[in-house]
Amino acid sequence: MNQSDIDALRDLPVPPQLHVIDGKTVAASDGALMDVISPVDGQVLTRMAKGTAADMQTAIAAARSAFEDGRWAGQPPAARKKVLHRWADLIEARALELAVLGVRDNGTEISMALKAEPGSAAATIRYYAEALDKVNGEIAPTPADVLAMIHREPVGVVGAIIPWNFPLMIGAWKLGPALAMGNSVVLKPAETASLSLMRMVELAHEAGLPPGVLNAVTGEGAVVGEALGLSMDVDVLVFTGSGRTGRRLLEYAARSNLKRVYLELGGKSPNIIFADAPDLGAAAKVAAAGIFRNAGQVCVAGSRLLVEASIHDAFVAEVVKAAQAMRVGDPLDLATAIGAVNSEGQLEQNLGFVEQARAEGGTLVSGGARVMQETGGYFMEPAILTDVTPDATLAQKEVFGPVLGVTRFETEAEAVQIANGTAYGLAGAVWTSNLSRAHRMVRAVRTGVMHVNTYGGADGTVPLGGVGQSGNGHDKSLHAIDKYINLKTAWIKL
Numbered sequence: 001m002n003q004s005d006i007d008a009l010r011d012l013p014v015p016p017q018l019h020v021i022d023g024k025t026v027a028a029s030d031g032a033l034m035d036v037i038s039p040v041d042g043q044v045l046t047r048m049a050k051g052t053a054a055d056m057q058t059a060i061a062a063a064r065s066a067f068e069d070g071r072w073a074g075q076p077p078a079a080r081k082k083v084l085h086r087w088a089d090l091i092e093a094r095a096l097e098l099a100v101l102g103v104r105d106n107g108t109e110i111s112m113a114l115k116a117e118p119g120s121a122a123a124t125i126r127y128y129a130e131a132l133d134k135v136n137g138e139i140a141p142t143p144a145d146v147l148a149m150i151h152r153e154p155v156g157v158v159g160a161i162i163p164w165n166f167p168l169m170i171g172a173w174k175l176g177p178a179l180a181m182g183n184s185v186v187l188k189p190a191e192t193a194s195l196s197l198m199r200m201v202e203l204a205h206e207a208g209l210p211p212g213v214l215n216a217v218t219g220e221g222a223v224v225g226e227a228l229g230l231s232m233d234v235d236v237l238v239f240t241g242s243g244r245t246g247r248r249l250l251e252y253a254a255r256s257n258l259k260r261v262y263l264e265l266g267g268k269s270p271n272i273i274f275a276d277a278p279d280l281g282a283a284a285k286v287a288a289a290g291i292f293r294n295a296g297q298v299c300v301a302g303s304r305l306l307v308e309a310s311i312h313d314a315f316v317a318e319v320v321k322a323a324q325a326m327r328v329g330d331p332l333d334l335a336t337a338i339g340a341v342n343s344e345g346q347l348e349q350n351l352g353f354v355e356q357a358r359a360e361g362g363t364l365v366s367g368g369a370r371v372m373q374e375t376g377g378y379f380m381e382p383a384i385l386t387d388v389t390p391d392a393t394l395a396q397k398e399v400f401g402p403v404l405g406v407t408r409f410e411t412e413a414e415a416v417q418i419a420n421g422t423a424y425g426l427a428g429a430v431w432t433s434n435l436s437r438a439h440r441m442v443r444a445v446r447t448g449v450m451h452v453n454t455y456g457g458a459d460g461t462v463p464l465g466g467v468g469q470s471g472n473g474h475d476k477s478l479h480a481i482d483k484y485i486n487l488k489t490a491w492i493k494l
């Protein structure tokens with residue numbers, strides 16, 4: 001992969017994007033299109049179908065008939081596995097094209113997108129392709145005159161609503177296990193990151209996925225997302241996004257057919273640095289990358305830095321140095337460490353958090369301003385604020401942007417108390433050379449994932465999910481499969 005390969009793709013015209021329903025590309029029922037604005041330059045990149053509730057009903061109906069006639073669920077597992085592997089092959093073959101299109105759409109720096117998007121999506125699809133013929137039923141221990149079997153069945157129609165920060169990676173976390181288990185899916189990509197995911201859906205059909213098994217409707221969350229959530233014919237809804245939308249989805253389920261709803265929501269993840277960390281220099285660099293890559297638009301971002309008081313000033317100086325060495329720039333330049341913020345609204349929100357943190361007593365020690373405004377794109381210097389008290393807005397609310405709040409602590413007990421002092425519980429890290437303390441902290445900090453002497457990087461073999469208001473389900477690993485199956489008991493009198 002080199003810069004000239006990327007540059008050859010950066011200005012290619014992007015044709016208007018339509019829905020994919022029943023294996024065909026179709027326009028919105030009223031023909032409406034919406035602008036797709038690139039955060040790289042603030043210009044219209046292309047247009048895409050602005051779906052209606054009727055479009056969503058059509059897609060759900062297509063998914064339902066595909067499921068009921070068994071064109072996918074009824075295929076032998078080996079045949080489904082072959083299609084999924086072929087799909088992963090196509091994603092890998094088009095990896096650069098998908099990554100560049102995705103970056104033009106959502107602004108992630110290309111170095112990160114190349115690692116986290118198509119490659120990871122293909123790996124996830126392969127993982128579940130390989131898993132699908134290893135999901136067995138069970139026979140329960142019963143009296144001799146009974147045979148009790150536990151079947152694992154697909155749920156039927158899955159609705160999947162995806163956010164904009166890593167559309168291919170997160171899309172695959174849902175699509176991989178849902179399709180592997182034989183379900184049909186209706187996908188709703190995010191308004192500001194639909195293009196590469198829609199391309200991935202098209203590739204599934206090229207790979208031989210039967211029409212109607214995977215349908216995708218673009219448009220506004222409040223319109224097509226709501227129609228998906230309120231449908232009487234969707235069995236399971238899986239979602240990654242904000243808590244605000246997550247709450248709505250639970251309401252939609254309650255108001256419709258009580259569909260199962262799995263939520264992967266936000267976080268305010270603590271990165272806890274003890275004075276006895278094995279390598280404070282390395283910890284500072286990883287801490288900066290752990291909040292600032294993808295302009296902080298990472299659900300597990302280490303957005304709260306808790307530092308033991310005795311090393312606070314020296315450590316913060318190292319983090320500032322590391323942050324200032326991360327180049328904010330053209331997202332399609334391989335040397336860029338921090339790309340664009342996804343939208344103008346998100347940028348304004350980020351800047352607002354910086355202002356509010358200062359008003360609440362925080363000290364801005366680095367960055368925090370909009371930059372490169374002349375490009376028309378949405379760029380921001382990574383911001384570091386110290387003296388952030390545990391109850392400050394910046395310590396409590398998710399920014400989902402390149403804004404780091406630093407809080408000092410004196411003791412291990414205080415670190416735990418601060419770490420657990422938010423409504424969230426997605427991820428966290430502890431840096432220490434003390435083995436016992438590392439294990440104590442892993443147990444004591446309430447999160448779905450704890451890192452020790454690193455931040456991020458957990459691969460597809462382990463679950464990702466939150467506790468508290470960070471969500472209620474898991475993506476990745478074999479555990480994710482549970483969301484996409486029903487258990488059925490067969491109690492047979494012999």
Ligand code: NAD
Pocket residue numbers: 161162163164165170188189190191219220221222223224225226229240241242243244245246248264265266267298299300398400426464466470471
């Ligand atoms: P969002 O909730 O605004 O949007 C997510 C998706 O929901 C989009 O596809 C959107 O169109 C759709 N949507 C919006 N309103 C809807 C409605 N009324 N009904 C149905 N669907 C609707 O979130 P976002 O801004 O796109 O994503 C950022 C959030 O996602 C952050 O809070 C972040 O922490 C979280 N996130 C979590 C994880 C995780 O794994 N836990 C991963 C990535 C992002």
